[in-house]
Every structure is written in structure tokens, then in C-alpha cells.
Amino acid sequence: MGLRVGLEVHRQLDTRHKLFCxxxxxxxxxxxxxxxxxxxxxxxxxxxxxxxxxxxxFNKGRAINYEADPETACLVELDEEPPHQLDPEAVDIALTIxxxxxxxxxxxxxxxxxxxxxxxxxxxxxxxAIISLNGKLDVDRKEIPIQQISLExxxxxxxxENKNTVIFRLDRLGVPLIEIATGPVIKDAQEAGRxxxxxxxxxxxxxxxxxxxxSIRQDLNVSIEEGALIExxxxxxxxxxxxxxxxxxxxQTSLLxxxxxxxxxxxxxxxxxxxxxxxxxxxSRSESKIVQSALKLGGTVQGVKLPGFGGLLKxxxxxxxRLGTEIAKRAAYWGRVAGxxxxxxxxxxxxxxxxxxxxxxxxxxxxxxxxxxxxxxxxNVLDGLKAVVERAREAIAGVPEETRTANPxxxxxxxxxxxxxxxxxxxxxxxxxxxxxxxxxxxGDNLPRMPEDIARxxxxxxxxxxxxxxxxxxxxxxxxxGEIAAIGKDIAPSFVATVLTESMRSLARDQVPVENLDxxxxxxxxxxxxxxKTAKESVLEILKWLATHPTANAASAVDQLNLGMIGRAExxxxxxxxxxxxxxxxxxxxxxxxxxxxxxxxxEVRGRADPKLVTELLRTELEPDRG
Amino acid sequence: xxKYCYDSIRNAVKNDVPxxxxxxxxxxxxxxxxxxxGRDLLNLGVVPLEDMIPETALVKLMWVLGQTRSIDKxxxxxxxxxxxxxxxxxxxxxxx
Numbered sequence: 110m111g112l113r114v115g116l117e118v119h120r121q122l123d124t125r126h127k128l129f130c131x132x133x134x135x136x137x138x139x140x141x142x143x144x145x146x147x148x149x150x151x152x153x154x155x156x157x158x159x160x161x162x163x164x165x166x167f168n169k170g171r172a173i174n175y176e177a178d179p180e181t182a183c184l185v186e187l188d189e190e191p192p193h194q195l196d197p198e199a200v201d202i203a204l205t206i207x208x209x210x211x212x213x214x215x216x217x218x219x220x221x222x223x224x225x226x227x228x229x230x231x232x233x234x235x236x237x238a239i240i241s242l243n244g245k246l247d248v249d250r251k252e253i254p255i256q257q258i259s260l261e262x263x264x265x266x267x268x269x270e271n272k273n274t275v276i277f278r279l280d281r282l283g284v285p286l287i288e289i290a291t292g293p294v295i296k297d298a299q300e301a302g303r304x305x306x307x308x309x310x311x312x313x314x315x316x317x318x319x320x321x322x323x324s325i326r327q328d329l330n331v332s333i334e335e336g337a338l339i340e341x342x343x344x345x346x347x348x349x350x351x352x353x354x355x356x357x358x359x360x361q362t363s364l365l366x367x368x369x370x371x372x373x374x375x376x377x378x379x380x381x382x383x384x385x386x387x388x389x390x391x392x393s394r395s396e397s398k399i400v401q402s403a404l405k406l407g408g409t410v411q412g413v414k415l416p417g418f419g420g421l422l423k424x425x426x427x428x429x430x431r432l433g434t435e436i437a438k439r440a441a442y443w444g445r446v447a448g449x450x451x452x453x454x455x456x457x458x459x460x461x462x463x464x465x466x467x468x469x470x471x472x473x474x475x476x477x478x479x480x481x482x483x484x485x486x487x488x489n490v491l492d493g494l495k496a497v498v499e500r501a502r503e504a505i506a507g508v509p510e511e512t513r514t515a516n517p518x519x520x521x522x523x524x525x526x527x528x529x530x531x532x533x534x535x536x537x538x539x540x541x542x543x544x545x546x547x548x549x550x551x552x553g554d555n556l557p558r559m560p561e562d563i564a565r566x567x568x569x570x571x572x573x574x575x576x577x578x579x580x581x582x583x584x585x586x587x588x589x590x591g592e593i594a595a596i597g598k599d600i601a602p603s604f605v606a607t608v609l610t611e612s613m614r615s616l617a618r619d620q621v622p623v624e625n626l627d628x629x630x631x632x633x634x635x636x637x638x639x640x641x642k643t644a645k646e647s648v649l650e651i652l653k654w655l656a657t658h659p660t661a662n663a664a665s666a667v668d669q670l671n672l673g674m675i676g677r678a679e680x681x682x683x684x685x686x687x688x689x690x691x692x693x694x695x696x697x698x699x700x701x702x703x704x705x706x707x708x709x710x711x712x713e714v715r716g717r718a719d720p721k722l723v724t725e726l727l728r729t730e731l732e733p734d735r736g
Numbered sequence: 737x738x739k740y741c742y743d744s745i746r747n748a749v750k751n752d753v754p755x756x757x758x759x760x761x762x763x764x765x766x767x768x769x770x771x772x773x774g775r776d777l778l779n780l781g782v783v784p785l786e787d788m789i790p791e792t793a794l795v796k797l798m799w800v801l802g803q804t805r806s807i808d809k810x811x812x813x814x815x816x817x818x819x820x821x822x823x824x825x826x827x828x829x830x831x832x
Contacts, residue, residue, distance in 0.1 A: 131824035143828050183825040184765075190826055191767040538770050 110362075111334030114301045114354055115256075115293035118308045119286050119326040121263060121319040124199050127283035128262045129192035129236065129539070130185035134319075136266070137280040141176035145187070146274075148172055149228060160532065163233075166226040169445060173228035174276045176268065181280035188231040191538045195220060195238065195260070199285040200542065202317045203240040203260050204552050206287060209311050209559070210255045212244025217543050218260075220536040224528070228275055229264035230282065236536055237261040237288075246291075248300075248307045254292035261286045272445070287312065293330060298358070301329065302351035309347060310560040310583065320585050321624060322346075329353055336361035337508040342524060344515045352519035360426040360521075361508045367421055367432060368507040374477065376417035378502040385411045385494050388482055391467045397459030399448035403484035411490045412472055412482035415501050419477040423453035427520045432504065433481075438523040439500040440483060444493025448484035563587070571602035580610040589628045596632075599639040612649055616656070625659040626652060633663035647672040647716040675717050677726075683713050684726055700732045737773055742780060749781035752807040754797070756783050756814060758790040765826055783811055788822045796821060 124134055148171075151163040177186065184190035195218065207214050222234035237259050244255030263284040265277030289308055295301045305327055312318045327344040331354055339361070344353050388410045392400055400410060415422075422433035437449040450458060452474070455465045472480050483493045503509040512528070513521035560582045567587075568578035571594055581590055586609040593609075594602045609631070617623045634651050637643045642664075643651065651666045658666070667673050675683070687709050688695055695702050703724075710723050748755055757777065759766050766784040768774030778784070785793050793814070800813045817823065 177828050179827045179829070182828055184763075184828065185826075187828065190765055191770050193767075194769075538767070540769050540775070 110358070111332075112296060112298075112354075112358060113293045113332050114295035114298075115330040116289075116291045116295065116301060116305055116308070116350070117328040117330070118289045118305060118312075119261070119328070120309075120312050121324045122199055122202050122285040122287055123317050123319045124196055124202070124285050126196050126198070127185075128196050128199055128260065128285040129194075129283055130183055130190075131193065132181060132183050132186070132283065134284045135181060135280070137178050137181045137278070139178060139180075141278065142178045144174055144176050146172050146174050147228075147231070149226060149233060154534070160224055160226070163224060163226045165443075166228075170273070171228070172274045174274055175231060175265065175279055176276060177279040182282070186231060186279040186282045192220075192236065192536070195539060195542050196285060199260055200240070200544075201548075201552060202285075202315055203258060203287055204544070204549065205315050205317075205556065206289070206312060207241035207244065207258050208549070208553050208556055209314065210241075210244035210246055210258065210289070212241035212255055212258050214241040214544050214549055215239060217541045219541045220539040221533045222536045224532040225264065229267065229277055230262075231265070231279070235262060235264065236539070237533075246304075246307055246311065248304050251300075253294060253304055253307075255289060256292050257288075257290045259288045259290075261288050287318070293332075298351040298354035301354045302347065305347055305350045306583070314557045314559055314563075316557065316588075329357070331357045331361075333358055333361050335365055335507060337510045338527075339508070339510065340512045340527060341521050342512060342514050344519075345517075349515065349517075349519050353515055353521065356427045356519050357521065360430070363424060363426045364432075364504065364508045367424055367504055370421065371417060371505050374417045376505055378505055380416045381498050381502050381505075383413070383495060383498050385413050385491065386472055388412050388468055388471060391471060392460060392464050392482075392484075395460050395464050397448075397484075399458070400460070400484045403448055403486075406486070408485050409487045409490055410482060410484045411487075411494060412468060412480050413494050413497060414472040414474050415479040415481065415497075417477055418479035418501060418504075419475075420453065420479075421504075422451045422479050422481075428518075430520055430522070435523065436481060436497050436500045439496045440481070440493035442523060442525070443496035444483065444485065444489045444491075446483050446485040446489045446493040449481065449493065449497075450483075451481045452479045567591075571606070573603045573606050577603065577606045577610065581606050584610050584613070586610070586613070586631070589631050592628065593632055593635045596636055596639050599641075600635055604645060605635060608648055608652075612652075616649070616653060621653050621656045623652075623656055625656045627659075630655050630659070630663060634666075637663055637667060641719070642674055643667050643672050644674060644716045644719065650716070672716055674719070675714060677722070680714065680718050680722065681726060684710055684723070684730060687713065688730060695731065700728075703727055703731055706731070737777060739776075742776065745777070745780050745782065754783070754807060754810045754814070755781065756785050756793060756797070758785045758788055758793045760790065762789065763787075763826065783814070785814060786822050786824075787826055792821045 126132065127134055149167055151159050151167050153159055185192055200218065204214055218238050218240060220236050220238045223237050225233065225235045239257060239259050241258045244258065246253045246255055263281050263286050265279050266281040267275065268278045269276035291304060295304055322345060325345065327350055329341040329344060330338060331341060332338045339357060341353055341357060344350055392410050393404060422431060424432050426432060426435065433451040433453055436451065440446055440449045450460060456462045468480065468482060474480050481497045483490045510527045512524045514524040515521050564578040564582040567581065568575050581587055590605060590609055593605050613623050634648055638645055638648060650670055650672060651663060654666045654670055655661065655663065687706060706727055707724060710727065711720060745755060757766050757768060765787040768778045768784050796814060800810055803813065804810060
């Protein structure tokens with residue numbers, strides 16, 4: 110099949126300041142104090158060219174609203190003040206990561222501008238700087254080349270969108286991101302997941318990267334033989350990397366099958382004509398809400414025939430995504446239209462059999478042909494239909510090169526055409542930074558230790574199994590574990606480690622919002638166990654409650670759930686009550702009744718009494734002579 | 737700043753005369769990396785004073801020169817915020 114995958118891992122750095130100003134690297138939780146509206150206007154480059162993607166975005170005529178507050182943004186984010194110098198702390202972290210990955214740092218770091226046209230940067234570009242080249246990372250005894258390690262500024266955070274406006278919050282703009290790009294040597298989907306994980310471990314070893322959702326984004330470059338290079342943007346979760354690769358392989362393979370089918374049907378690109386027909390009179394009485402609302406706004410309905418495409422538009426490429434979906438997305442992007450229908454999904458959506466028949470007749474479609482109709486303003490309809498014809502022609506060639514966006518389930522949709530190569534140019538407002546050999550030496554002498562070394566060390570220090578130690582190092586809770594283990598010997602490290610790894614994972618699987626649990630919560634819970642105020646068995650229950658009541662503390666969770674330990678006197682009371690109600694059994698069996706009585710007592714006090722204490726008290730009751 | 741001034745500036749710097757750059761705008765910040773002249777002046781040893789306004793800079797320099805005559809200390813004190821006269825971040829306000 111010839112699968113080749115390259116990864117680009119992006120992760121936010123936990124620096125004091127943003128990359129080009131002195132704002133903090135935190136996200137605001139307060140409402141914005143300032144909103145401003147801007148528009149993107151393309152200009153000619155030094156070579157006299159206008160970036161086609163920039164021109165396209167401009168033609169959409171959209172306004173961009175930026176929201177800011179004084180705590181998380183300054184004039185630099187607004188592009189009212191030139192960038193300050195490249196944040197030295199971010200450069201140090203990037204150099205640390207470079208040395209851990211055996212990459213060669215640049216003598217001089219040059220900041221570049223990369224054209225970004227979705228409005229997420231106030232400048233119209235993203236600043237990026239190569240820090241080092243040609244590293245490597247061993248993953249399962251295979252050497253993965255690390256082509257490039259860069260520092261980038263994160264983009265504004267999208268907080269809303271409608272047809273004519275997109276809204277970005279400026280708190281995230283300028284947060285330093287490290288970008289690590291591997292060579293395209295990954296050969297299968299699972300390997301892609303493992304490489305992403307291994308890179309993540311190196312990053313975490315620095316303890317200077319941010320954690321949690323939104324702090325990590327993976328881009329994937331995927332191609333198969335005879336397919337095309339597809340860039341998938343914004344895979345947020347590590348678990349999704351291999352899934353996204355698998356689905357992309359499935360999509361490209363299906364597109365190649367469609368290509369072969371079109372060729373065997375002898376369909377040629379020239380057969381697909383921009384021959385658009387007015388269909389409004391044929392569907393004006395349809396029950397389709399989209400058609401009716403388009404017509405009410407003075408729009409029109411037009412369609413185009415796709416000769417030889419009969420039955421192909423309903424072919425599934427990925428779960429829930431058909432060739433027809435791909436064509437519709439393309440029309441939506443280029444034509445800003447929502448109302449796209451194709452013949453394989455009709456009758457439906459309020460368009461009836463009679464209308465479909467009339468449209469097919471008007472477009473002169475035979476049984477082996479397909480058609481696409483669009484309802485919107487005329488200008489948008491024409492742009493949309495042009496995009497439909499172009500995408501259909503590409504289906505005859507096979508897989509078009511595209512940049513796609515990942516959905517949370519690993520499927521992807523068309524984002525934009527692949528950008529031209531010439532979208533980088535120098536940032537002349539920021540002077541280059543020389544990287545002295547002294548600086549590199551100093552960083553090299555103080556490199557953090559790698560995860561496997563840490564796992565080995567904590568494994569022997571706390572006497573926990575190598576597997577558990579490795580899981581702990583891979584988890585987000587390694588530091589928390591150290592702090593909890595320091596509480597004292599009243600709490601078993603292997604129990605803490607199991608809770609922080611396996612139990613947290615299973616809670617997350619059960620949709621418990623474990624991300625709400627902070628270090629303080631976790632420490633409090635284990636401290637209560639260590640102090641004998643609640644039982645080990647109650648920890649999960651308490652954590653579950655705290656995750657949904659994050660403003661409360663562990664002690665109040667214990668109260669609320671009635672999981673506090675019962676006192677010795679009360680326990681004695683429970684025991685004598687149990688013994689009383691089974692008096693004959695106890696009298697007949699004496700000390701041999703211990704196991705049975707133990708079960709009965711524990712059923713009453715589970716989670717609220719230490720089993721050891723229960724055994725001890727039972728023994729004294731059942732074997733008074735042992736006393 | 738025209739190039740014919742460069743020799744005088746170079747001479748002054750050589751003789752430990754402190755030379756600073758401020759902005760005439762009330763909300764602005766000095767950034768000498770953006771244009772060639774700024775970069776030339778930086779190389780000659782002119783010290784940019786971030787967002788301090790010229791009037792404040794003049795009074796502050798008078799005070800600083802009363803504290804020390806060491807050129808390094810003069811530079812350091814001028815860049816050290818004492819009474820909110822120099823800030824790292826230019827705040828977003830309606831006036832901006």
C-alpha cells in the first residue's frame with residue numbers, strides 16, 4: 110500500500126511570558142473588556158504575487174472580531190506595537206528539547222513569518238523560528254528522524270463564528286509552541302501513535318510544557334501509493350493519531366477505487382462541464398426548508414450534471430463521510446453555501462420524487478449519471494457549482510492534495526487547499542538571536558532525565574512494579590505521585606500509583622471529568638487515608654464526587670458521602686449487634702465463625718472501618734481466652 | 737536622526753556620556769529593531785527606554801546622575817521601574 114506518515118507535534122510551553130511580549134501564558138476566564146473588528150486585506154508580495162488563499166479569504170468578505178482583556182493581552186497582540194525580543198526562556202526550553210532529541214541547534218535563530226489567513230493572528234501571519242535540525246528518536250528500536258524543531262506563536266482562540274464574522278480571543282495568541290516534525294518514515298497507523306507518545310514523553314521530561322486539552326495538537330502528513338499527500342490538522346488527542354491515520358488510508362483507498370470505476374466507465378475530465386441550469390421553477394414548491402429559505406431571501410436553485418457519477422456519490426470514504434459529502438464540503442468552502450444536495454441522497458430533505466425526476470430530466474441525466482443542486486444567493490451558487498465540477502474532475506485523477514481538519518472521532522473534513530511553498534518570509538521586526546556555544550554547553554550539562562530512567566528509579570525507590578512505574582511516568586501525575594508518597598509510610602506507594610494511573614483512567618472512561626481534579630484534591634484525599642479518616646476503599650468514590658464538585662475539598666466529600674471512619678466504640682457496637690443476631694452460629698462454631706462474621710460485619714461498615722481492626726476486635730470477642 | 741550625527745554619538749558614548757531614546761507618543765514604546773536607523777543607533781550604544789515619556793526620562797536622568805556616575809549603573813537605574821514610569825506591557829485600553 111506504501112503508507113508514509115510524518116508527524117508534526119505541537120505543544121504549548123509553560124513559560125512565564127508569551128513568545129514576543131511580556132503577557133502571561135494563561136487563558137482568561139473573564140469576559141473581554143475590549144472587542145475590535147478587523148478585516149483581512151491581501152497585498153502583493155515582494156515578487157508581485159497575491160497569495161491565492163489570502164485573496165480567497167478576502168473575497169469571502171468576512172469580518173474578524175478580536176476579544177481582549179488587559180490581563181492576557183497587550184498592544185503586541187493587537188499588532189499595534191512591534192514584537193518584543195524572542196522570549197529567552199522559550200528558546201532555552203526549545204534548546205533543551207533539541208538536545209534531548211540529538212538535534213543540531215542553529216548558530217543563529219531567525220524569526221520568520223508564515224502567512225495565516227483565517228484571521229486567528231492579528232498580523233495575518235504566524236511567527237515561527239527554526240531552533241534546530243536533524244535530530245533522532247528511537248522508538249521500538251527504530252530510528253525516527255526528527256527533521257526540524259521550531260518555536261511558534263500560538264494563534265488566537267476561536268470563540269464564535271457566524272456567516273459573516275469570526276471571533277477570536279487574544280489570550281492564547283503568542284503563547285509559545287514547540288513544533289517537532291518527524292521525517293515521513295512511519296509505516297503504519299499504530300507506529301504513528303507510538304511515535305507521538307514517545308515525543309510527548311520527551312517534551313514532558315522538561316517539565317516546562319503545558320498539560321491538558323488544547324495544549325497539544327498533532328498534525329499528520331499521510332500519503333499512500335498512487336494517493337496524495339494529505340495534511341491533517343489539529344488532532345488533539347494522542348489516542349486519535351493512529352485512528353486518524355487508519356481512516357485517512359481508508360479514505361484514499363476508497364477514492365482510488367472510485368477513480369478506477371470512473372476510468373472503467375470511460376469518464377473523462379472534459380465530460381464534466383460548467384454547464385449550470387436554473388432549477389428554481391422545478392423545486393419552488395418543495396418542502397425543503399433550505400430551498401424555501403434561500404428562495405425567500407431572493408436566492409436561486411441551480412444544478413449541474415455529473416456524467417458517469419451515478420451511484421458513486423453515496424460511496425462511503427470514512428464513517429459518515431461519502432464522496433457526496435466531500436463534494437458538498439468543497440462547495441460549502443468555495444461558495445459559502447450550506448444547501449448542497451446530490452442525486453444519491455434524493456429524494457430526501459424535503460425534496461420529493463417528482464421534483465427529483467423533473468430535475469434529472471432538465472439536466473438530461475441518464476441512469477449512470479449524477480447531479481448536484483445548490484440553493485443560495487446566485488453568486489454563491491455559481492461559485493459552489495464550479496467547486497463541485499472541479500472536485501468531480503479530481504475524482505477521476507484520484508486523490509486531490511488537501512489540508513483537512515480532524516473531527517473529535519478521527520474523521521476529517523476539507524479545510525482548504527494545500528498552501529503554496531512561498532508563504533514564509535523574514536520577520537524583520539525581530540533581530541536574530543545568536544546561540545552561543547556556552548549556552549548550549551550549559552543546557553547540555555543540565556538536561557532533564559528521560560522517562561525510562563525516571564521509571565526505573567521510582568520503581569526501585571518505591572518498590573512498585575516496572576509496569577506501574579512506566580504507567581505513572583506516562584501519566585500526568587508523576588509529580589503529584591512524588592508529593593503524595595512523601596506524606597509518609599501510612600500510605601502504600603503502589604496503592605497511590607494504581608489510583609493515579611488505572612483508577613483515573615477508568616474514571617475518565619466512565620465520563621467522570623477527572624480533569625477537574627487538581628493536585629490539592631488528590632493530596633487531600635490520600636492524606637485523609639493516611640490519617641485514618643477514611644478508608645482506602647473509599648478513595649475512588651471520593652474522587653468521583655470531587656470531580657463533579659471541584660470547588661469542594663476532600664474532607665467535605667467524606668462528610669457528604671458519609672465515608673468517614675467510624676470510631677472504635679461504634680465499631681464494637683456494630684460487631685456485638687452482628688454477633689448477637691447470629692448467637693447460635695457463634696456458639697456452635699466458636700473461633701471458626703470468624704470468617705463468616707467478618708463478612709457480615711464488613712458488609713455493614715465497608716469503606717468506613719479498617720478490615721484489620723475489624724478482625725482484631727472480632728478475635729477478642731470470639732476467642733476471649735486469647736485476650 | 738541623520739547619519740551625520742553618528743560620529744558625535746559614537747564620540748559621546750566612548751566618553752561615557754549616557755544617551756537614551758524615548759518616544760514622543762504618549763502611549764508608544766520605543767522599538768529600535770524595526771528600522772535601519774534604530775538598529776544603527778543601538779549598535780552605537782544608544783539605550784532605548786521602552787515606554788518612558790521624554791519629560792519623565794529627563795527628570796529621572798537628572799536624579800540618577802545625582803546617585804551615581806558609573807555609566808553601567810546609570811543605564812541600569814534608568815531601565816529599572818521606580819514609580820511606574822516604565823512598564824513591560826502596554827495595556828489595552830479604549831485610548832489605545
